[in-house]
Amino acid sequence: MKENKSLKEFIAESEELAENIERKIFELSDTISSGNESPDIINSIFRDFHSLKGISGMFGYSNLSRLAHELESLLDKIRLGKVNLSEETIELILKGKELILNIIKKISEKGEDGYPIDDYLEDINKFFTMDTKKEVSITQSLDYLKNVLTEYEEHRLYENIKKGKNIYSIQFNFNIDEFDERLTEITNILKTKGEVISTLPKPSETPGNIMFSIVFATDEKEDTLPVKNRYKYAIEKIGNYAKQADNREKEITSDTQTELKSISNTIRVDISKLDYLMNIVGEIVTQKSELARVIDVIKPLINNGEVTLNLSKSVTSLEKKINELQEAVMSVRMVPLNQLFEKLERNLRKISHEIGKEVKITIKGGDTELDKFIVEELGDPLMHIIRNSIDHGIEPKEERIAKGKPEYGQIDLLAYQKGNNVYIEVRDDGKGIDIERVRQKLINMGRITPEQEVSEDYLLQSLFLPGFSTKETASELSGRGVGLDVVKSNISRLRGTVEIKTQKNRGTSFILTLPLTLIIVQAIIIKTSKKIFAIPLSFVEEVVEIKSTDIMKISGEDTVNLRNSALPVVYLEEIFSFGERPENIKYLVVIRAGERKIGLISQEIVGQGDIVIKNMGKFIRVRGIAGATQIGYGKTVLVIDPPGILEEVVKV
Numbered sequence: 084m085k086e087n088k089s090l091k092e093f094i095a096e097s098e099e100l101a102e103n104i105e106r107k108i109f110e111l112s113d114t115i116s117s118g119n120e121s122p123d124i125i126n127s128i129f130r131d132f133h134s135l136k137g138i139s140g141m142f143g144y145s146n147l148s149r150l151a152h153e154l155e156s157l158l159d160k161i162r163l164g165k166v167n168l169s170e171e172t173i174e175l176i177l178k179g180k181e182l183i184l185n186i187i188k189k190i191s192e193k194g195e196d197g198y199p200i201d202d203y204l205e206d207i208n209k210f211f212t213m214d215t216k217k218e219v220s221i222t223q224s225l226d227y228l229k230n231v232l233t234e235y236e237e238h239r240l241y242e243n244i245k246k247g248k249n250i251y252s253i254q255f256n257f258n259i260d261e262f263d264e265r266l267t268e269i270t271n272i273l274k275t276k277g278e279v280i281s282t283l284p285k286p287s288e289t290p291g292n293i294m295f296s297i298v299f300a301t302d303e304k305e306d307t308l309p310v311k312n313r314y315k316y317a318i319e320k321i322g323n324y325a326k327q328a329d330n331r332e333k334e335i336t337s338d339t340q341t342e343l344k345s346i347s348n349t350i351r352v353d354i355s356k357l358d359y360l361m362n363i364v365g366e367i368v369t370q371k372s373e374l375a376r377v378i379d380v381i382k383p384l385i386n387n388g389e390v391t392l393n394l395s396k397s398v399t400s401l402e403k404k405i406n407e408l409q410e411a412v413m414s415v416r417m418v419p420l421n422q423l424f425e426k427l428e429r430n431l432r433k434i435s436h437e438i439g440k441e442v443k444i445t446i447k448g449g450d451t452e453l454d455k456f457i458v459e460e461l462g463d464p465l466m467h468i469i470r471n472s473i474d475h476g477i478e479p480k481e482e483r484i485a486k487g488k489p490e491y492g493q494i495d496l497l498a499y500q501k502g503n504n505v506y507i508e509v510r511d512d513g514k515g516i517d518i519e520r521v522r523q524k525l526i527n528m529g530r531i532t533p534e535q536e537v538s539e540d541y542l543l544q545s546l547f548l549p550g551f552s553t554k555e556t557a558s559e560l561s562g563r564g565v566g567l568d569v570v571k572s573n574i575s576r577l578r579g580t581v582e583i584k585t586q587k588n589r590g591t592s593f594i595l596t597l598p599l600t601l602i603i604v605q606a607i608i609i610k611t612s613k614k615i616f617a618i619p620l621s622f623v624e625e626v627v628e629i630k631s632t633d634i635m636k637i638s639g640e641d642t643v644n645l646r647n648s649a650l651p652v653v654y655l656e657e658i659f660s661f662g663e664r665p666e667n668i669k670y671l672v673v674i675r676a677g678e679r680k681i682g683l684i685s686q687e688i689v690g691q692g693d694i695v696i697k698n699m700g701k702f703i704r705v706r707g708i709a710g711a712t713q714i715g716y717g718k719t720v721l722v723i724d725p726p727g728i729l730e731e732v733v734k735v
Contacts, residue, residue: 129158144196243300277301365695421449441491448498476513503621608689622725
């Protein structure tokens with residue numbers, strides 16, 4: 084399908100409306116049990132469906148417009164009290180939201196919105212036949228209001244009377260030139276203590292003025308209402324209470340000045356434009372490094388101290404501005420993980436409901452920022468980890484109670500930044516992973532022998548093997564042919580790592596380590612056997628000078644004694660088969676990915692700096708290679724992928 088700019092904007096806006104609807108529905112769901120559902124949220128969802136109906140109709144997507152119209156009608160009946168707001172209603176609306184997303188996806192892929200919705204519309208019509216509105220006994224003091232309130236306002240009035248709220252009618256008299264600003268300010272103040280049911284204009288006896296009567300429901304008593312010492316007003320108490328009207332003039336003031344001016348500085352930008360901009364900045368960064376190298380070469384050839392000094396100043400200033408440009412572009416691409424975490428939280432509720440396990444989630448560090456592309460790609464692997472935590476980790480209610488645990492399961496989603504990496508942890512308080520069962524599975528698979536000693540980390544990493552499972556039967560939730568191997572491959576594609584930590588009956592943690600960005604990174608440049616490689620600095624723990632005699636054999640493996648700890652040693656010549664082991668070794672580059680680390684042998688440290696990592700093409704995949712980059716003289720070198728190297732060397 085050939086996309087155009089308008090269609091892209093339609094899809095982006097439609098997805099945003101659907102996501103807003105889902106978020107508000109879950110907010111509403113939390114208030115049902117207490118009976119304090121927010122009419123503002125209900126109205127907001129109603130407006131979102133109305134907006135979706137409008138834009139889909141404008142673009143000619145009649146099927147989507149029809150679905151949005153029916154959902155808008157359902158929300159209208161809910162807001163008028165003609166349909167009960169219940170868990171069943173919430174599930175129906177969420178199902179409609181899923182249909183909307185499916186239709187939007189089809190529009191994006193096929194350019195048309197044909198999708199089966201008739202069965203769902205029949206389900207909605209069943210709700211339309213319900214009328215749960217109950218009569219409320221009201222006093223004659225409300226009769227005059229019934230003639231001026233809208234149907235919705237009348238419903239809200241009844242609902243507040245049923246809940247025993249105090250109902251007030253408060254009259255304000257404003258100059259016509261400022262009534263809009265003053266009325267908004269007072270309405271905002273009153274909303275902090277109750278519900279503004281209606282604002283009714285009335286003629287004023289004062290020339291140039293306009294009067295408003297605000298019908299207000301609250302738990303507050305008259306003497307504690309948030310109206311004091313600024314504007315003159317008259318108040319009467321109405322509803323199921325004796326009329327207590329008087330014409331005393333009082334003053335109203337606000338401790339807080341309401342700012343009416345609202346300006347949004349946010350614009351929606353296609354991610355492909357940011358990718359293009361980032362690539363250009365990457366090329367500039369490469370040229371910056373090349374220019375600095377050339378300047379260093381020609382300086383000794385210039386026999387003029389002033390020219391050399393000015394040249395150095397210009398290069399330094401240029402480098403500073405390019406660095407600022409690089410940081411600015413990268414910051415534009417950074418988004419808070421809360422955008423992803425909130426979606427995961429909503430899906431977790433749905434999943435736990437489907438499987439019949441009550442699970443609560445705690446989110447910390449949602450303001451941690453990560454590259455937009457990485458955040459988008461993290462959704463599926465994180466969702467699969469959470470599914471596994473609920474299905475495999477969290478015990479049934481009865482089992483948890485027998486263990487002395489709370490009857491509901493707990494999942495913690497944490498994010499934090501260290502250096503150039505972001506860490507995301509998914510923790511559950513379930514039964515943990517049965518290490519012995521994992522070991523037995525590997526024996527049955529022929530991966531290890533019964534007498535072979537292997538580390539716990541080795542056993543846990545085996546969970547990422549294709550098709551590996553210790554569960555006898557696959558559940559509808561997690562047994563769908565997609566294992567943790569897909570999670571690991573997706574995280575590896577983002578040049579990240581995933582580790583597992585577990586304790587019996589205490590729970591399991593999945594720890595993801597990810598780079599801040601995938602394009603421009605700081606790297607150390609090494610040389611061995613006349614081959615040059617770049618290694619991202621975020622994986623380099625240290626560089627140590629060594630000699631050939633420092634390398635020893637332990638259990639047949641090359642190791643060095645690094646501060647009284649045996650560290651495995653590997654040669655890039657052997658990993659990538661481009662030569663024999665070098666004799667005159669000089670450096671050991673210690674790389675770490677998660678808890679695992681090894682030492683890479685190098686003959687020379689060429690330097691370090693920013694590099695731009697380029698893919699080698701979608702058909703070229705080499706374990707241990709992240710891509711390629713250019714360094715001095717336009718020379719192209721390979722970029723090492725430390726997690727891939729570790730997996731290649733420490734095979735699971």
